[in-house]
Amino acid sequence: MTESNVHDYRDATLRSVSPNFTAKVFAEIGLDRYTICPSAIGDVYVAWSTPGVAAVRLAGDEQTFEAWYTERFGRRVVPAVEDDSVSAAARAKLQGGRVTVPIDLRDCSPFEQRVLHEAAEIRRGNARPYRWLAREIGAPDATRAVGNALGRNPVPLLIPCHRVIRTDCSVGGYVFGSDAKRALLESEGLDLGAVEKIVDRGFRYVATDDGYFCLPTCGDIATRLGVVPGYFGLRTLEEAHAHGLAPCTSCRPIAA
């Protein structure tokens, strides 16, 4: 494709581009495109650029989405004609597949990227506190800033920011609403009712008889509860130490 061709395409009426334009052509002219994918919370728009998925939003009015996209990223986005490898991966992941999806975080600040990369490591069936995430990225006093960064997550669901909750195990905010966040966590196997009972009794950690203690929202605790005789709650780290318990290497419990 020549340089002048590229400009011709850019200047074309984007909505009427020929279906013959392949994903390869879109990649060459650097045009972002979007498609609709089913997800656990209903249909979402998935928008992507050459490097990866740039945005996930609840599906609704196309004009509103396109305007939001340009406002947020300073680039236009047009309906995709067909899936390519990036959107196909996103589609699979949004339906529960264990797939690696390339993500385009170029418009996020370095701090936001650190937060999002850490959130991406939290596995299904788990949740971690905002404060925990702040500690993990080496900014232990930036809890509030972590919440702000997650609130600007351009790719919710793909980067599972819904798995970051408050230290008291209440779910906290979410771009699609706290109720959706709660439903997502439950659908992933986290028993928030059980967690609430533990917290209501004044416990911040849970120990199993095999010698480890966890955050109440650790996914591994539920697994271990099936194979060890019982569990008991703890109020402080000192209490855990007094019992000779080791911190779970998965959830890495933090001080109250």
Next chain:
DNA sequence: TGGGTGACGACGC
């Protein structure tokens, strides 16, 4: 430059 904002958290009633 500096003041305002916010998906937080600890404390005090």
Next chain:
DNA sequence: AGCGTCGCCACCC
């Protein structure tokens, strides 16, 4: 138990 206050930090004017 729930609310106001304040400290914290990154980000935006």
